[in-house]
Amino acid sequence: MSDARKLPDIFSRQVVVFDGAMGSLLVERGISHLHPFEELNISRPEMVTQAHSDYITSGANAIETNTFGANRFNLARHGLENKTYEVNLAGAQLARSVAGSSIIVAGSIGQPGVSLAPIGSARIEDLQSSIEEQVRALTDGGVDLILFETLTDLNQASVMLDTALDKCGLPIMVQFAIGADFATACGDSLEDIVARLSDYPISSLGVNCRVGPEQTLLIVQALREICELPISAQPNSGFPTNVDGRTLFLSGAGYFADRGAEMVQAGASIVGGCCGTSPAHIEALAAKIKGLARPTPVKVRTAQRKESVSVIETCRQSPLLRKMNGQFVTVEVTPPKNANYKTLLDKLRPLVAAGITAIDVTDNPMARMHMSAVAFAHLVREELGVATILHLTCRDLNLLGMHSTLLGASALGIDGILALTGDPASVGDYPGATSVFDVTSDGLAKIVSSLNCGLDYSGRDIGGPTNFAIGTAFNPAADDLDREIERLANKRESGANFLMTQPVFDLDPLRRAVERIPKEWDLPILIGVLPLRSSRHAEFLHHEVPGINIPDNIRETLAKADPEAVKVEGVKIAREIYMAVKNEFGGVYFMPPFDTFDVVRQVIAGE
Numbered sequence: 001m002s003d004a005r006k007l008p009d010i011f012s013r014q015v016v017v018f019d020g021a022m023g024s025l026l027v028e029r030g031i032s033h034l035h036p037f038e039e040l041n042i043s044r045p046e047m048v049t050q051a052h053s054d055y056i057t058s059g060a061n062a063i064e065t066n067t068f069g070a071n072r073f074n075l076a077r078h079g080l081e082n083k084t085y086e087v088n089l090a091g092a093q094l095a096r097s098v099a100g101s102s103i104i105v106a107g108s109i110g111q112p113g114v115s116l117a118p119i120g121s122a123r124i125e126d127l128q129s130s131i132e133e134q135v136r137a138l139t140d141g142g143v144d145l146i147l148f149e150t151l152t153d154l155n156q157a158s159v160m161l162d163t164a165l166d167k168c169g170l171p172i173m174v175q176f177a178i179g180a181d182f183a184t185a186c187g188d189s190l191e192d193i194v195a196r197l198s199d200y201p202i203s204s205l206g207v208n209c210r211v212g213p214e215q216t217l218l219i220v221q222a223l224r225e226i227c228e229l230p231i232s233a234q235p236n237s238g239f240p241t242n243v244d245g246r247t248l249f250l251s252g253a254g255y256f257a258d259r260g261a262e263m264v265q266a267g268a269s270i271v272g273g274c275c276g277t278s279p280a281h282i283e284a285l286a287a288k289i290k291g292l293a294r295p296t297p298v299k300v301r302t303a304q305r306k307e308s309v310s311v312i313e314t315c316r317q318s319p320l321l322r323k324m325n326g327q328f329v330t331v332e333v334t335p336p337k338n339a340n341y342k343t344l345l346d347k348l349r350p351l352v353a354a355g356i357t358a359i360d361v362t363d364n365p366m367a368r369m370h371m372s373a374v375a376f377a378h379l380v381r382e383e384l385g386v387a388t389i390l391h392l393t394c395r396d397l398n399l400l401g402m403h404s405t406l407l408g409a410s411a412l413g414i415d416g417i418l419a420l421t422g423d424p425a426s427v428g429d430y431p432g433a434t435s436v437f438d439v440t441s442d443g444l445a446k447i448v449s450s451l452n453c454g455l456d457y458s459g460r461d462i463g464g465p466t467n468f469a470i471g472t473a474f475n476p477a478a479d480d481l482d483r484e485i486e487r488l489a490n491k492r493e494s495g496a497n498f499l500m501t502q503p504v505f506d507l508d509p510l511r512r513a514v515e516r517i518p519k520e521w522d523l524p525i526l527i528g529v530l531p532l533r534s535s536r537h538a539e540f541l542h543h544e545v546p547g548i549n550i551p552d553n554i555r556e557t558l559a560k561a562d563p564e565a566v567k568v569e570g571v572k573i574a575r576e577i578y579m580a581v582k583n584e585f586g587g588v589y590f591m592p593p594f595d596t597f598d599v600v601r602q603v604i605a606g607e
Contacts, residue, residue, distance in 0.1 A: 004229065005171040007203045008104055008144055010061060011230060015264050015294050016104070017286045018234060018272025019055035019063045025278055026051065036078045038070035041090035047421075048091070052098040058279040059286025060272070062104035064147060065138060067091040071130045073114045073122070085131070085137045088449050088586040092141020103452035106147040106173065107138030109160070115399075116156060118494045119443035119457060124159055131163040139168050146598075147176040149273075150209045154188040154196055161200050171203040173270075178219050185210075187458025190219070194226045194303035206232025209274040213238070213259030217266060224267030224295075226303040229239055231295075233268040236258075237276035257284035317497075318452075318469035320415045322388055323357055324498055324524035328587025330358040330389060331600055334365060335376035345383055347597050354601050358387040358415065360589065364396065367428025374405060378412040387415040389471065393422025398438045402447060403456055406466065408491045410451070416469035418500060419444040444495045449495025472496035474525065475547045476504070476513035485516050492521055499523050500589050502547040505554055505573070507580055514585075524586025529577050531592070531599045532570035535559045572605045 010016055023037050026047065030036065040048055048066050055063055065193040067088045070083045080087065088107075095105045112130060114122040135146060146164055151157045151174065164172055176184055176193055183189045197205060206226055207219050217236035223231055237256055260271050271289065273281050328572040331351055336344050348359065361377040364370055390409055397405055406417070419441045425433040439447065447457045456466040478484035488499075504510050504527050514525065532538045532550075535558040542550040554573060558566050582588050590600045601607075 004201050004203045005169070007107075007171045007173075007230070010104065011204075013294070014061075015268075015289050016061045016270045017059055017269065017282065017289070018078055018106070018232075019052070019060040020273030020277030020279065020282045021237075021275050022048075022051060022066050022068070024276050028278070036069065036075065036080065038067055038075070038087050038091065039078065039080060039083075040069070041066055041070075041087050041094055044217040045094055046095050048414050049098050052095055054279040054451075055252055055282055056098065056103055058283035060282050061104070062106055062272075063095055063099055064106045064108040064149075065091040065095045065141075065143060066108070067134065067138065068108045068149065068406065069113070071109070071112050071134055073112050073130060084133050088134050088137030089141045092138045092143050096142040104145070105143045106145050107135070107143035107170075109134050109138075109146065109148050109164075110150050111152050111177075112156065112160075115153075115439065115443070116159075117440065117442065118446050118490065119399075121437075121440050125416040127156065127159050128163045131160050132167050135164050135167050143170070145173060145203070147172040147173045147175065150175075151176045152184045152188075153186045154184070154192055158196065161197075161202065165201065172201075173204045173206070173232060174202050175206045175208040175234065176574060177241060178207045179210055180215050182219060182222060183460075187456065187460040190222055191226065191303045192305070192355070193592070194223070195305040198303070202229065202271060204230040204232050206234070206268070206270065208234035208272075209236060212236050213256055213263070217263050218257055220263050220266045220268045224298060225300050228297045230270060230297070231268045232270035232272075233260075233263045234272040234274045236274050237278075237281055250294065253278075253280045253284035256281045257288035259287040261288045261292060262391040263338075264289050264292050266293060267298070269294050271530065274301075314454075316469050318415065319471040320358065320389075321497060321524065323387075324469075324526065324586035326583045326585070326587060327525065328358070328524075329356045329582075329590065329604065330360050330587065331356055331590045331592065331597070332360040332362060333376075333380070333592075334362045334595070335371035335373055337368075337370050339371070341371065341376060341379055345380065348380070348384060348603055351597055352384050352386050354604055356386065356600075358389055359384070360389045360391060360418065361424065363391045363393045363420070364428070365391075365423070367395065367423045367425050367430075367433075368481075369429045374409050374412065374414070377409070377414050381413050381415075388413075389416035389418055389469070390414050391418045391420055392444065393420045394437050394439050394441060394444055395422030395425060395435050398436050399457075401436075402439060406448060406451055406468075407462065408470065414468070416471055417444075417448050418471040418473075419448065419496065420473065441472065442490055445472055445491055445496045446494040447460070452495070455467070469498055470496050471498050471500050471526075474499040474501050475546055476479070476501055476510045477549045478513075481513055481516060484513075486518065492523065497523065497584060499525045501525065501528045502545075503528040503541070504581070505548075505550045505589060507577070509549075510581075526587045526589040527577070527585050528580040528589045528591060529574050529581075529603070531574040531596075532558060532566070533593045533596070534563065534566050534570075536562075537593065571599060571602050571607075574599075575606055578603055
């Protein structure tokens with residue numbers, strides 16, 4: 001352990017009692033849970049100072065600033081990102097004004113509420129800038145130490161700590177939200193946390209939130225065995241319950257205090273409360289531990305660092321990839337908008353009989369409601385006996401749902417995943433629906449790649465590997481091809497192992513773009529083929545669909561032809577593309593216009 005920055009003297013003399021919850025207390029006192037609590041530092045400072053004062057009166061030796069979620073990411077959700085410094089400064093000043101010189105003020109910084117790329121879209125430099133702004137404001141406001149609390153992601157925590165240690169000289173306390181499995185929601189175990197943070201000069205390490213006193217007691221006991229720092233414990237009052245539409249914590253102050261005393265006896269020298277705790281809980285806790293000796297560290301063994309897993313070496317390669325050798329043909333299908341799936345399957349049977357390799361199943365394209373893509377892909381595979389590639393978007397599923405869906409898709413035998421961002425819900429059938437976008441398409445590819453190695457994205461064992469081929473979109477007609485190749489490199493690094501293009505109508509630009517892809521990447525490419533049905537269809541695609549470029553000569557030919565001749569010409573053009581690319585690239589990806597599946601059969605057969 002690097003030399004820790006020294007905490008104020010009171011921490012070495014006695015058990016230090018921190019305050020309890022701020023958010024749930026403010027809700028009890030009339031503030032809507034939808035209101036950003038940290039904004040009250042500016043608009044309702046008297047409410048914040050009263051909460052601080054009540055906790056001090058109850059016996060707290062230390063209070064936390066009302067700045068837990070006052071980072072620019074969270075504040076941006078309320079249009080307050082430009083007030084980040086102001087909100088944090090006010091929070092520190094309010095706490096300091098109540099605490100005076102005798103009570104410790106901890107500058108509270110919580111988990112930022114975003115995921116770093118590639119899982120999410122936040123950049124490391126954005127997170128660093130946000131933490132720097134918070135730390136500077138809290139320091140300017142007069143806090144005695146910085147408290148990083150309710151952390152769930154060890155990688156993010158490392159970035160946050162590096163930034164804070166570089167920008168201020170104050171002591172730093174760290175608390176993670178640990179579950180009943182002795183790990184964070186991101187899969188970081190106590191062993192991982194202690195081993196990683198041994199490289200940092202932090203001043204204490206502990207747990208808060210997520211679980212109640214009983215489970216926190218067990219975590220403290222385990223932590224004491226491997227940690228030589230002062231241990232902090234700030235559990236929720238218990239488990240929440242719903243009463244008349246309100247989320248309440250009903251656990252009594254006496255029970256909380258009894259378990260708090262046991263935590264001290266188990267090794268915690270810093271105790272307090274989190275969600276659901278009130279001044280009454282802290283008063284009972286302070287009274288219960290009065291006279292208890294401050295525990296000293298009794299580390300008995302060294303925490304073990306988790307072995308890193310090499311995705312490249314351990315991932316299984318999907319059999320579907322081995323088929324992408326030129327003769328591969330897949331056809332895009334959108335599930336029905338009702339429960340009648342058999343009619344659509346009947347339309348697909350002639351294509352299966354014609355020898356197509358797979359069927360691509362779209363995921364609510366254009367944010368319009370259709371049958372579950374996972375369910376329909378399974379029905380296709382079971383009833384038609386053909387491989388399926390599931391288009392999965394980041395729009396509709398949070399990180400938890402994404403893992404569940406992928407595990408279910410694997411169990412149902414789905415062969416491949418095309419990782420897509422997805423159109424926002426606001427453009428579709430239900431514009432009031434929420435778009436999730438917990439992860440990016442790169443992040444989705446990374447999650448699938450981890451599952452192929454038998455791990456979830458945070459490194460937890462899932463009991464055996466999945467076996468998906470992992471696809472991603474490639475636009476050979478991009479205006480900025482350098483940027484497109486750069487993005488492709490990121491997607492490949494995230495785990496993508498085959499590419500699918502938009503419809504192609506001009507082979508020369510396609511070949512020039514593909515030449516830019518390093519040969520050693522070894523990414524099969526499925527070339528998009530879309531039979532044109534009319535001049536109007538061609539003009540729409542050319543002018544209104546990003547990534548589709550139809551040459552002038554094709555559009556002019558279609559404009560001169562009569563309606564029936566146009567359809568014949570559309571099949572002819574598609575056939576020429578199909579024959580030219582099927583042996584040159586990994587295969588062909590047909591997009592039937594207006595669900596005219598027989599047109600695909602005509603192109604394949606040359607009719």
